[in-house]
Amino acid sequence: MCGIVGAVASTDIVSVLLQGLQRLEYRGYDSCGLALHLGAPVDGALPPGGGLWRARSTARVAELATQVQGKRGATGIAHTRWATHGAPTPANAHPHVSHGPGAPGAGRPPRVALVHNGIIENHDELRAELQARGYAFESQTDTEVIAHLIDSLYDGDLAEAVRRAAQRLQGAYAIAVLHHDEPQRLVGARAGSPLVLGVGAAADGAPTPLFLASDALALTGVAERFVFLAEGDVIDVQLGRWRILDAGGRPLPEDARPVRTLELGSQDVTLGPYRHYMQKEIFEQPRALADTLEGVEGIVPELFDDHGIRSRAAWRVFADIDRVLIVACGTSHYAGCVARYWLEAIAGVPTVVEIASEYRYRTSVADPRTLVVGVSQSGETADTLAALRHAQALGMRQTLAICNVATSAMVRECELAYVTRAGVEIGVASTKAFTTQLAALFLLTLVLAQAKGRLSPEDEARHLRALRHLPAALQAVLALEPQVIRWAEDFAAKEHALFLGRGPHYPIALEGALKLKEISYIHAEGYPAGELKHGPLALVTGAMPVVTVAPNDALLEKLKSNMQEVRARGGVLYVLADADTRIVSGEGLHVIRMPEHYGDLSPILHVAPLQLLAYHTACLRGTDVDKPRNLAKSVTVE
Known part of the structure; x- marks a missing residue:
């Protein structure tokens, strides 16, 4: 979601900061901002003005760049915000500042400037306490509370003020803070949201x-050298x-x-x-699969010993478990749902797939002989x-991370890991x-x-051959x-669609x-085809396209019957069919024939045309494909 960039240097x-924000635009945001400490020397000379200077925008980072044109600073912070507390307005955009007790501004320069990722759950309590001490608030955000708390x-x-403030905060946060009186100092802290130190090359x-x-x-x-901060760390950068x-200082x-x-x-x-x-990224999938499977010469537990990052005993874990619990969100959850079919049919291991945001809020029955698998692209999904x-x-x-980021919190916290590439x-x-994720x-x-x-x-030999051929098949x-x-x-002209x-x-x-609704804003729902008669069939008309995934597997004939139910109600079918399914195009039936049937790995191949369908539909509708409205790439808050 939100993005943070900060720097302490001797040059501008x-x-x-701006380029860093641009690289984080993919995470999703609706406002952005930047603060510079003009009291820090730049190339040996002080910029005019002195003190903390701030610019904010509810447009893109490119517009923010026009506001800061001509400004120079050697210490600063910047932020992209995805609104939670308070609408996306300039007043709610980061950085937030504190002028101390009294009316905001009142001719006084700001004493604290701060950017924040996360959500502070006790912000109402802290706001009331700070207001009683004379602090006035300019925004509706939970973040402004932190700035005033640090000032107080x-x-x-x-660093000591940030450490003491962190002890009062409940919730998730990564923060970066500047103070008027310390022009070459930047302090950060994290709990529940990621924060990393980058070490640059000195001239x-x-x-x-x-x-x-x-x-x-x-x-x-x-920067090419990094320090990944752990839960509860406070970092003092000078x-x-x-x-x-x-936590004790x-x-x-x-x-x-x-x-x-x-x-x-x-290049990425x-x-x-x-x-x-x-x-x-759709067309990078063959290479991504080849890279993810590189080095897999045989099926051995050591594949999940985190690719050598740490020495583990995966064989002992796998021998000791009786069942699998997969926790994930969104697309990663659907990867887990596919895996359930594989794990139960091929491995004979009972498997439950839970939406992560629901799992921890219900009463469940724990079994210590369960392998808990977390699936996440970023490894930071809250x-x-x-x-x-x-x-x-x-x-x-006994936990296992399947994740695309080797340095993520999920990989660090799990006993085992498979890092996709x-x-x-x-x-x-x-x-x-x-x-x-499916390959892993x-x-x-x-x-x-x-x-x-x-x-x-x-x-084993048959499955390995299929995996090696997977990039070419895709x-x-x-x-x-x-x-x-x-x-x-x-x-592109439709407003609703069914997927079976x-x-x-x-x-x-x-x-x-999910892909179609995410980026084209067409309302789309996926169903098991056998459930048509239990409700969704009521929606089928000639205006409701019905996409059907039709591999040549044991359920093909059942699926054909479901397709006939759609056609009998005047529905229009769009079918991804394997070559030997004997499903041919006709009135109200559009068929794309897949190059080959791929057995157990067929889901990996069948998803690619659906990705392309969503992409090209969104292009024709003129939506912002890479940054769909209201969505963020990495959901690091609850």
């Missing part, structure tokens, strides 16, 4: 530039040096939060020949992390992250089948794009419907 960092606690040491004789960000991607090109404090030893080198190649964040990032922690608190300690995914509507979950299925004595050498499916575009021309599937292709129907 305005362009770094400040006694010459910003000859100059202090090392240091950065804070909510996502390492924001620092592409300016010119050329930093220290990390624990004690500095942590340097090796407590090691510096990691990451290569953040710019450039569009190249594509019109949108979503289109680019609800999924909370669900994992809830399961652990119930005594289910989809690369940076910028489009809000997930595509390549979904298919690589299929590998998990095979490992558990082996652990339970249900995977013969012949079956490439052939993407070649169907011209046919999908013809479907999209019909869909059976078995493991039912979650693919759900995912297809």
Whole structure:
């Protein structure tokens, strides 16, 4: 969701802050802003004005850049906001400031400037306390409370004021704070929301530039070394040096939060020949799958020992579990739903898939012999992390992360991990992250089948051949794009659609419907085809397109009967059919024939045309494909 970028250097960092915000635009936002400390020297000279200076906008980062044109600063913070408390207005945009007690402004410069990701749950209580002490509020946000609270606690040491304020906050937060009296100091803190320190390259004789960000991607090109902060950390960043404090204010030893080198190649964040990032990422899926499966020579538990990041004993975990619980949100939840079919049919392991935001708020029966699997593109999804922690608190300690970010909180907190290698995914509507999650979950299925004595050498060899051929098979499916575009021309004029599937292709129907509604704003619903007679058939008319996923599997004949139910009510069918299903185009029946039947891995192939359908329909309707309204890429608040 929201994005944070901050910097302390000896040279101008305005362009770094703006470029960082632009790299975080994909996360979704409805306002943005920037604050500079004009009391910090820039290239040896002080900028005119002095003190804290702020600019905010409810337009894009490009408009913010026009406001700051000509400004120079060596210490600053910047933010993209996705509105929660308070509408997206300039007054509610970050950074927020505190002038101290009394009327806002009143000719006094701001003493504190702050940006914040997360939600403060006790903000009403803190607001009332601060108002009683004379602080006036200019916004409806929970964030402004933090700025005034830090000001009220400040006694010459910003890090100490932030640490003491953090002890009063309930909820989730990542913050970056400046103070008028300390021009070359930036203090951050995190609990429940990610925050990372970036270490830049120093010019000859100059202090090392240091950065804070909510996502390492924001620092592409300016930092290659990173320190990932842990829950409860307070970081004190000064010119050329930093220290990390624990909750008691004690500095942590340097090796407590090691510096990691990451290569953040710019090729992942450039569009190249594509019109949108979503289109680019759809066509990157064959490569993403090949990268995710690289090095898989056999089915062994060690595949889930976090790709060598840490030494683990996955074989012991897999031998000790009797069932699987998958927790995830959105598209990742649908990946888990597909995996349930695989895990129960191939591995014979009872599996439950829970929407993470619901799981921890209901009474459930814990089983310590359960493997709890968290699935998330970012590894920072607040609800999924909370669900994992809830399961652990119930005594289910054996946890596995399937995630696209090796340095994420989810990977760090789980006992085992499989890090997919989809690369940076910028489009809000997930595509390549979904298919690589499915590949990882299929590998998990095979490992558990082996652990339970249900995977013969012949079956292992067959599945490995299918996995190795998967990128080429998906490439052939993407070649169907011209046919999908013809479907999209019909869909662009519609306002409703149904998606049908059976078995493991039912979650693919759900995912297809989600993609269409996310980016084209067409109301779409996915159903198990067998449920048509139990309600959805009432919606079927000639104006309601019905998309059907029709692989040549054991449920094909049942599915054909469901299709006849649609046709008998005047419905128009759009069918993704395997070559040997004997389903042919006709009046009210449009068929795209898949290049080959792919057995258990068929869901990975069938989802790609549905992604393309949503994409091209959205293009024809003129929506903002990569940044759909009201949505954010990384949901880091509840």
